[in-house]
Amino acid sequence: MKITSIETKHYVLPLDPPFKASWDPNPRTKFSQTVVFVHTDEGITGIGSSDLKMGFEGYEHLFIGQDPFAIERHSQVLDNIDFHSGRPWPIDLALWDIMGKATGLPVYKLLGARTNKLLAYASTGEIISPEERAERALAFIDQGFKAMKIRFHHDNPKDDIKVVEAVRRAVGDKLEIMVDANQGWKMPADTDGTWDLKMAYQVAKELEELNVYWLEEPLPSHQFEMMAKLRDMVGIRIAGGEMNRNWYDYREMNRIQALDVYQPDVVLSGGITQIKKVAEMVQGSGAWFSPHTWTNGIGMLANLHLAVAISHCPYVEFPYDPPIWSNNRRDFVQSEQLMIDSDGYLTAPEKPGLGIELDEAALKQYEVK
Incomplete structure (x- = not known):
């Protein structure tokens, strides 16, 4: 061939x-x-x-x-x-x-087939009021989710923490809560400052009290040594690495044990081929691999195949924050939209390859010539 x-x-x-x-x-x-x-x-x-x-x-x-x-x-x-x-x-x-x-064969079977499904956490995207976020969290429980991720980016982190407090009051122990601090990297128009080690520590200690599962990207993604210091200072898991571009970033982070959870995305760095090696390296050192998946439905599928094949982490990211970020937006070029089952699991397709089915009508409608 x-x-x-x-x-x-x-x-x-x-x-x-x-x-x-x-x-x-x-x-x-x-x-x-x-x-x-x-x-x-x-x-x-x-x-x-x-x-x-x-x-x-x-x-x-x-x-x-x-x-x-x-x-x-x-x-x-x-x-x-x-x-x-x-x-x-x-x-x-x-x-x-x-x-x-x-x-x-489905790709996950070529990669190791540790399992064919993982619990998905609903990865939210908007900044909304504590009350509305709590309502959406209760809806996640009704849909079968066992975990969710809350995004931070208020001007004052105390306002972000209020959102987590409201969700914890609403859901009790029915949902694990992850938090993404959004400090690792910036969009082109973002000129605001980022947290320093002291701020990251203060927030992490507050989140420990709320039984948060992990704190993601609490510091700029190149500050490996600061992340390692933070990890040593707190009890909460520290996650990151979603936008690091080079495999040797992960080698260095692993060497100094900067993270508990490594989140490289096969779409953004290294593809399946290199990220499989990164995942095996960090898991061999006792950390978790749980990929970032927030690109689109095809990127979600590719990361899912690798995650179910080799990941030791019980969760995989599922970008989902309805009504504004829905499956039909995320998967708009696909004829089959991804969704969890009633028990909260996301299952890799059994079709040969990645299992992508494209919507020909959508391709014609939305193509940029």
Whole structure:
């Protein structure tokens, strides 16, 4: 089997009403998605995706005529492209999709198949009042969720903590609560300051009292030593690493034991090929691997396959904050939307490859020519 061509297409879904993401100063009036199609001479096409990426065009020739199963070779080339251009990792996802389709197996079985499902935590995105967040938390319980994540980004962290207090009062011990401090990285328009070690410590101690499961991204993502100090100072789990770009960031964080939970996303860094190695490294040192999945439905699927295959963490992230961030927005190019079962589990598809089913009508409607 040989790769014959690679197509990159871009799609944009208008958002009305806008999505006011806690990590973005600007309300989002559209949701952009790039989908790559890797075609082979045996009629198998692999699919990968990310948010809007414009940096891969011009490198297709490095893969044409190559065996899609030569995944270590391709991963090295993609790593080189990542240095010189945009994040090219959807190609890695598409290659794993091809390998699954060619062997007749879902990707998670090629990766280890530790299980085929994990409990999903509802990963929220908006900053809303404590009362409304508590109401939505109760709705999560009714849907079967066993855990949720609350985003911080008020000007005063005390106002963020009030949200957690309201949710804990409402749900008792029926939900585990994770918190994302949103301090690890910034959107282009965000010029506000970030927490220092003392602020992160004070917030972490408050959250310990509320029995929060983990505190995510409490410090800038490059401050490895500060995160290690914070981890040693508090009892709550410290999570992070969702947007770190290079595999050697994770090697260094693992060396100094900076985190309890590592969250690299196969769409944003390393693809399935490299992040599997990162996950095995950190889990071998006693930490958890639980990937960031907030790109789109295809990215969610790819991370799910790796997580169920090898993760020791009992939870996987499920981007979900209805009514404003719903499955039909997240999965708008797919004909089958992802959702938990009544027991709160998210199950990997049994179809060969990643199990992606595209909505042809949506592709025609939302493609950017």
